[in-house]
Amino acid sequence: MGKGIVLADPRGFCAGVDRAIQTVETILKAAKNSADERPQGLPPVYVRRQIVHNRHVVGDLAAQGAVFVEELDEIPDEAVAAGIPVVFSAHGVSPAVQHEAARRGMHVVDATCPLVSKVHREVLRYVKDGYEIVYIGHRGHDEAVGVVGESPKHVHLIEHADDVSALDFPPESKLVYLSQTTLSIDETRAVIEALKNRFPWIIEPPSSDICYATQNRQTAVKSVAEKSDCVVVVGSANSSNSVRLMEVAEQALAGRGRAWRVDDASELDPAWFEHASSVGVTSGASVPEALVSGVVTALKTMGYEDVSYVTTTKEKMHFVLPAELRRAR
Numbered sequence: 001m002g003k004g005i006v007l008a009d010p011r012g013f014c015a016g017v018d019r020a021i022q023t024v025e026t027i028l029k030a031a032k033n034s035a036d037e038r039p040q041g042l043p044p045v046y047v048r049r050q051i052v053h054n055r056h057v058v059g060d061l062a063a064q065g066a067v068f069v070e071e072l073d074e075i076p077d078e079a080v081a082a083g084i085p086v087v088f089s090a091h092g093v094s095p096a097v098q099h100e101a102a103r104r105g106m107h108v109v110d111a112t113c114p115l116v117s118k119v120h121r122e123v124l125r126y127v128k129d130g131y132e133i134v135y136i137g138h139r140g141h142d143e144a145v146g147v148v149g150e151s152p153k154h155v156h157l158i159e160h161a162d163d164v165s166a167l168d169f170p171p172e173s174k175l176v177y178l179s180q181t182t183l184s185i186d187e188t189r190a191v192i193e194a195l196k197n198r199f200p201w202i203i204e205p206p207s208s209d210i211c212y213a214t215q216n217r218q219t220a221v222k223s224v225a226e227k228s229d230c231v232v233v234v235g236s237a238n239s240s241n242s243v244r245l246m247e248v249a250e251q252a253l254a255g256r257g258r259a260w261r262v263d264d265a266s267e268l269d270p271a272w273f274e275h276a277s278s279v280g281v282t283s284g285a286s287v288p289e290a291l292v293s294g295v296v297t298a299l300k301t302m303g304y305e306d307v308s309y310v311t312t313t314k315e316k317m318h319f320v321l322p323a324e325l326r327r328a329r
Ligand code: SF4
Pocket: 014, 015, 016, 017, 090, 113, 114, 115, 116, 181, 182, 211, 212, 213, 214, 241, 285
């Protein structure tokens, strides 16, 4: 049998990422048509933080004129007065950021993924009902910072099963767990088990917070890894779901080979594939398909000419653009 590539399906863009990128692109397009009306020296749009965690996507939008800032205080008053839009990224923001934008009178376009907004709403509802919330997530990740910021006193962030022992709630407390949307399903299961052992009265959210795209990509990469000798995951190092895909793939390879994460084809190392006749390939939810094609082309030059697919489900999810952009189109 010849050397081959096994491509995961689904992979790449999810509905939330697609919507966030289209949000910025739609603003850029509209700004192009009204460039004469904009005060000189001001950009068409600001974006707070990376719109999605992929450096190629961010670089591409920056090349089209979008200006990325870490914090709102980097945006000058002159731009606020001129009504230059400020886009919040797909990962969401805390109320403190929303209040700051409102205080300064900013024209905010919120590209928070609706599935992240759902977790924010859950936090507010449970806090209102008197619950303490154990939030399983990654400390410092934009999504976790935003969710915890909804109620820092009542949302208790943990990352691993080992962290459960440090929690302490009296038996009469109302307790619920929620989670970040891009976690490893298997790892989260272990954390939930530890939580249930220590706090048997803890309740679950009405439906899993781990989103459909994360679940589908993990299921697909598992099947791919079972048919491969190593796996390449295309995605940036700060992309939570891409890093999780690498971990899931490595586990499914069960010692037969390694899983590698690359931003693009230029990071592939031929030494990784010395003993592999079959290379699995997938990509995180924030990764443009062109980067996957680049990896496939590079692997073909290394002799991996047969391309096959493992399709575990067909996705149909679509999120409409923020309301004001729908009107503008
Ligand atoms: S990975 Fe899930 S939660 Fe994150 S943007 Fe995509 S659909 Fe939304």
